[in-house]
Amino acid sequence: MADKAKVAIFISGRGSNMAALLYAAKLAGAAYEVVLVAANDPHAEGLALAEAERVSTFALSHKGMQREEHDKAMDQAAHDAGAEFIVLAGYMRILTDGFVDRWAGRMLNIHPSLLPKYPGLDTHQRAIDAGDSHGGVSVHLVTSELDAGEVLGQVEVAIRPGETAASLADRVRFAEHQLYPHVLNEYLGRENDPTFLLEKVRELALALPQSHERESHGSPGWRAGSEKSGKYFAYFNDQHHGSDHIAVLVKTGSMDELLDLVEAQPQAYFKPAYYGASGWIGVILNRPGLDWEHVSDWLERSWRAVAPNSATKLIDAADQF
């Protein structure tokens, strides 16, 4: 089995979700291990539990500190612990954009409502007041807009007659403890799941003008231009020729560029069998924290190298806005 993903959990209080994540990490098949529990309140209850379970902890009160400065220290602690992902579990701080950007695609949060309903506070009371039949909980990716990143999973929790915010919160918490480890495992599994990776590449490749999919030697490929005379700009490569990479092959500018990239960043690039000889590079997709923007940039670049002028003009015009 692949190495487990290293996760830092950020808390501010009780840490019951942290406990759920910690114990779920000990179950067979868990895709992650908890390398750090960090808090912005040295008295956060969850810290004592983490210590008892011999998980490293870090605490730094945010009081009297600039937001940037505090985020930086938390970032450093996560980094020093070797964390590849940050999981927010009742972390009651708004994070700076810089922090959020650095962990883009690698930071999750749990929010006690059925997002997009009720971002922010008092979620249970708002659901009750609105006469909703259900409250619930969502796990989502963190982006700079509060509680607005991609929702990765949800559980609905029925609202009973005479329900109070406190009684609903108690029941939602049971759902939270089930949902969070489950979604985290699933999300981490995604990066090694060829079906998911292919779907993402396909979406990006087909978003380029005049592109279409055509199988090549049993692998999905994408061509620019007409069905008849189009040229390939990308191939999907699922552990071909004994390599464990799941990758997309795209065109580089030259063999020198290809070799330099492979040498400088072997975790991100490789020289594929056969195709490598003609300047195609493998961009590795099954790795932690893959930046899809980066994949998209490569696809566009490779597409530009073969696309007809009529198509590149379209994208140049769009880029001006």
Ligand code: GRF
């Ligand atoms: C949970 O209700 C969670 O949804 C919200 O903060 C609370 C944290 O509780 N983000 P705990 O500290 O995990 O017990």
